[in-house]
Amino acid sequence: MRFSGLKVLAQGLSGNKGWTAHWRDAQPKPEYDMVIIGGGGHGLSTAYYLAKNHGMTNIAVLEKGYLGGGNVGRNTTIVRANYFLQGNSEFYSHSMKLWEGLEQELNYNVMFSQRGLINLFHSDGQRDAFARRGNMMINQGDDAQLLSREGVRKMLPYLDFEQGRFPIYGGLYHPRGGTARHDAVAWGYARGASDRGVDLVQNCEVTGIDIEGGVVKGVQTTRGAIRAKKVGIIVAGRSGLVAGMAERRLPIESHVLQAFVTEGLKPVIDHVISFGMGHFYISQSDKGGLVFGGDLDFYSSYAQRGNLPMKEHVMEAGMTLMPMIGKAKVLRSWGGIMDMTPDGSPIIDKMEGIDGLYIDCGWNYGGFKAVPASGWCMAHLMATDQHHDYAAKFRMDRFRTGVSIMDEEGTGSQHNLH
Numbered sequence: 001m002r003f004s005g006l007k008v009l010a011q012g013l014s015g016n017k018g019w020t021a022h023w024r025d026a027q028p029k030p031e032y033d034m035v036i037i038g039g040g041g042h043g044l045s046t047a048y049y050l051a052k053n054h055g056m057t058n059i060a061v062l063e064k065g066y067l068g069g070g071n072v073g074r075n076t077t078i079v080r081a082n083y084f085l086q087g088n089s090e091f092y093s094h095s096m097k098l099w100e101g102l103e104q105e106l107n108y109n110v111m112f113s114q115r116g117l118i119n120l121f122h123s124d125g126q127r128d129a130f131a132r133r134g135n136m137m138i139n140q141g142d143d144a145q146l147l148s149r150e151g152v153r154k155m156l157p158y159l160d161f162e163q164g165r166f167p168i169y170g171g172l173y174h175p176r177g178g179t180a181r182h183d184a185v186a187w188g189y190a191r192g193a194s195d196r197g198v199d200l201v202q203n204c205e206v207t208g209i210d211i212e213g214g215v216v217k218g219v220q221t222t223r224g225a226i227r228a229k230k231v232g233i234i235v236a237g238r239s240g241l242v243a244g245m246a247e248r249r250l251p252i253e254s255h256v257l258q259a260f261v262t263e264g265l266k267p268v269i270d271h272v273i274s275f276g277m278g279h280f281y282i283s284q285s286d287k288g289g290l291v292f293g294g295d296l297d298f299y300s301s302y303a304q305r306g307n308l309p310m311k312e313h314v315m316e317a318g319m320t321l322m323p324m325i326g327k328a329k330v331l332r333s334w335g336g337i338m339d340m341t342p343d344g345s346p347i348i349d350k351m352e353g354i355d356g357l358y359i360d361c362g363w364n365y366g367g368f369k370a371v372p373a374s375g376w377c378m379a380h381l382m383a384t385d386q387h388h389d390y391a392a393k394f395r396m397d398r399f400r401t402g403v404s405i406m407d408e409e410g411t412g413s414q415h416n417l418h
């Protein structure tokens with residue numbers, strides 16, 4: 001089933017009775033060439049690019065719940081390519097280019113909206129740091145403009161420019177940054193992969209990984225054993241638990257990150273804004289809700305919900321930056337489990353000492369925007385056993401050797417600051 005304006009019109013006139021399911025609800029087969037554990041954004045995009053770029057279709061994606069029920073459907077939808085360090089910058093730049101063609105590629109409306117992202121700065125030192133970052137973005141071929149205080153005021157007149165504690169000095173504007181409808185991205189990749197023959201198996205939790213003589217042989221699941229020549233672990237916040245099934249420890253801590261949405265309002269915020277003096281970022285969804293979030297809750301957890309102190313902290317930051325937000329009613333809040341690495345950068349690698357086992361994790365706060373490039377590079381690694389150039393630095397051994405650590409924020413291993 002292909003989507004088009006004509007099709008929407010024809011279906012509208014005929015009672016919308018002709019739409020078919022977006023993907024096949026597959027039953028697990030006893031054997032596949034490859035098994036992907038985890039039906040989130042990264043697992044689905046990996047399966048899609050394995051089929052599309054490498055012609056591999058005897059693949060299953062095994063998801064313990066429903067597709068898109070994890071972080072890919074829980075994030076605040078921000079897409080950007082504004083990284084400073086090499087290793088990350090070319091990867092996210094590639095991801096942005098994939099985003100820009102994604103709807104045509106998938107024939108699916110993921111509501112990608114390049115409404116522009118503005119990172120505010122509040123001191124001379126912070127301005128210098130953002131100017132450097134902007135220059136690196138331009139060198140990478142991406143876009144960046146340094147805005148003065150007056151430049152920011154023209155675009156975001158509702159911010160509090162008068163308050164003395166965190167005066168707004170200006171902002172780094174990234175016009176190609178923006179948002180996309182998060183679960184539609186999962187559905188679009190799911191549909192594309194399923195159309196190419198990939199089996200998407202829901203309600204199928206992987207409970208064990210079969211390894212014989214250092215070679216992966218398959219997985220144990222709640223729906224029986226499945227043999228596979230290659231297995232990819234792509235489970236975000238549960239990476240440590242699943243890697244533990246292969247007796248491997250990861251340099252990952254799982255932390256809760258919360259998000260909030262208000263009642264629907266008329267259009268007021270037409271950019272993505274990030275506060276520079278606290279963890280707070282905000283955009284407005286196409287339905288009108290103000291979508292915002294902040295810092296991690298300060299404890300490790302596998303619960304997909306957070307606690308009140310962080311709610312208070314986020315609301316305080318929002319009120320400091322734009323007091324008008326105090327009039328909006330918060331409708332909902334929720335949490336997701338973040339896979340935090342010590343340097344804030346991801347891992348796309350083979351699992352050392354186990355042939356045929358691969359891992360894609362460590363996406364921290366920012367894995368939604370990475371979904372296209374992560375799938376692209378992980379598929380390349382699983383299909384060819386070679387690291388893709390764009391993800392060449394995402395090796396796990398950097399945490400052992402200390403070489404090639406990509407500490408974007410320069411905050412060392414303090415997870416809540418990455």
Ligand SMILES: Cc1cc2nc3c(=O)[nH]c(=O)nc-3n(C[C@H](O)[C@H](O)[C@H](O)COP(=O)(O)OP(=O)(O)OC[C@H]3O[C@@H](n4cnc5c(N)ncnc54)[C@H](O)[C@@H]3O)c2cc1C
Pocket residue numbers: 037038039040041042043062063064065066068069070071072073074075076077078079204205206207234235236237238242257258259293334335336337338363364365366367368369370
């Ligand atoms: C509140 C919040 C806000 C965020 N905001 C942004 C943002 O604005 N921009 C951005 O770029 N990123 C953001 N992120 C981060 C981003 O959402 C994640 O980094 C990314 O979605 C993680 O990858 P994923 O989509 O594959 O994860 P998930 O969707 O969590 O996929 C992993 C899947 O694995 C499944 N699984 C786990 N264990 C097993 C098992 N044993 N067997 C089978 N399946 C299993 C899970 O059920 C899950 O569906 C945010 C995250 C949160 C929680």
